[in-house]
Amino acid sequence: MSNKSATITTGYEKENKLTKALSLKKNKRTNNFGVIARGLGFPILVLVVWELAGYFGWISETLLPRPSVILAEFIRLIQSGNLTYHFQVSLLRAAAGFFLGSALALTLGLLVGFSRKTEETIDPTMQMLRTIPTLAVIPLFILWFGFGEISKILLIAKAAFFPLYVNTFLGIRSVDSKLFDVAKVLEFSKWKQITKLILPAALPNILLGLRLALGAAWLALVAAELMGSSEGIGYLIMDARQFSQTSVVFVGIIIFAVFGKLSDSLVKLFEKRLLKWRDSFQG
Numbered sequence: 453m454s455n456k457s458a459t460i461t462t463g464y465e466k467e468n469k470l471t472k473a474l475s476l477k478k479n480k481r482t483n484n485f486g487v488i489a490r491g492l493g494f495p496i497l498v499l500v501v502w503e504l505a506g507y508f509g510w511i512s513e514t515l516l517p518r519p520s521v522i523l524a525e526f527i528r529l530i531q532s533g534n535l536t537y538h539f540q541v542s543l544l545r546a547a548a549g550f551f552l553g554s555a556l557a558l559t560l561g562l563l564v565g566f567s568r569k570t571e572e573t574i575d576p577t578m579q580m581l582r583t584i585p586t587l588a589v590i591p592l593f594i595l596w597f598g599f600g601e602i603s604k605i606l607l608i609a610k611a612a613f614f615p616l617y618v619n620t621f622l623g624i625r626s627v628d629s630k631l632f633d634v635a636k637v638l639e640f641s642k643w644k645q646i647t648k649l650i651l652p653a654a655l656p657n658i659l660l661g662l663r664l665a666l667g668a669a670w671l672a673l674v675a676a677e678l679m680g681s682s683e684g685i686g687y688l689i690m691d692a693r694q695f696s697q698t699s700v701v702f703v704g705i706i707i708f709a710v711f712g713k714l715s716d717s718l719v720k721l722f723e724k725r726l727l728k729w730r731d732s733f734q735g
Contacts, residue, residue, distance in 0.1 A: 517699045522706070525699040535688070539707060542673060542684040545601070549608025549676075550669040554662065557613045561620025561661075565654075566646075575621070582614045586672050590679055599680035607679075611672030612665040619661025623654030656727060663719045670712045 499519050505511050506518035513521070529535035560578070564571045586607065597603035627650050635645050677686025685704045692700035 514696065514698060517702065522699050522702045525697075526703045526706075529700070529703060535703070535707075538683055538685050538688045542677065542686065543711075545604055545676065545684065546608060546669050546673045549605045549672065550612045550666065552605065553609030553612030553669070554616050554665050556609070557616035557661070557665065558620055558658070561617045561658075562624070564617075565621045565624030566650075571621075578614075578617065582618070586611045586668075587675055590675065594679060603679070604676035604681070607676045608669050608672045611668040615664035615668055616658070616661035619657045619664065620654070623657025623661075624650060626657065627653040656723075659719060659723050659726070663716055666715045666719060667712065670708060670715070674708065 502516075503519050506513060506516065506521075517525075526535070560574065564575050564578075589610065590607065593603040593607055597606065631649055631653065632645070635649055640648065673684075674686045674689075677684040678690060681687045685707055689701050689704035692698075692704070
């Protein structure tokens with residue numbers, strides 16, 4: 453009889469656990485839906501007001517075309533294949549510049565972060581170069597590398613370099629010194645200290661630098677495509693401006709905004725997966 457009661461109790465426990473798991477999953481889905489709804493609420497309201505203002509003639513169609521007109525222009529550009537081509541060119545430029553700049557930044561940031569002598573040798577120069585605006589070096593890049601792809605990619609790389617470099621260096625130097633005392637007690641080797649202690653502790657700063665570098669790369673892409681380019685979204689915007697095609701200008705701006713947000717969300721997804729251990733204030 454006791455065995456039977458134990459079996460029934462175990463069955464109830466399993467059922468309760470399953471019910472709790474399903475309830476948590478349902479609550480998580482509800483919360484995700486709520487987050488998406490709150491995020492979309494304000495943009496939808498702005499679009500509705502914007503559309504009505506244009507429809508009733510409160511704003512000029514030339515200066516600020518209605519969202520429906522911009523959408524129609526977007527569909528036309530997609531169907532013609534023009535937008536797809538220019539977007540592919542811009543995406544390849546942004547990706548090449550970002551990966552070049554971030555690879556150099558991560559390497560140099562780690563070297564400077566781990567070595568005091570390297571910091572004293574390299575960091576003062578890096579901090580001086582960091583204060584030079586990206587737009588200020590465009591004439592030099594044109595003189596040195598011409599109007600080709602190299603100058604554009606290097607300009608994007610320059611913009612993406614410093615946010616990641618600074619945050620990588622800061623992340624390594626912000627590691628709590630008490631953790632090294634724990635590492636000594638556990639007799640960690642130098643390599644184990646780096647891989648198990650320093651890099652995980654510095655990871656939040658590194659990922660933040662990655663997000664900032666992505667944003668800087670998108671901003672530099674626009675500047676890069678304005679310097680004598682004949683293809684890309686930036687060129688499409690400039691060409692449309694000359695012919696007062698405001699709807700095409702808005703299409704280009706929205707593309708930059710949407711894909712900038714998507715790239716930022718991708719890094720945030722990595723943050724959630726890689727920083728599960730971090731217990732921080734959620735607001």
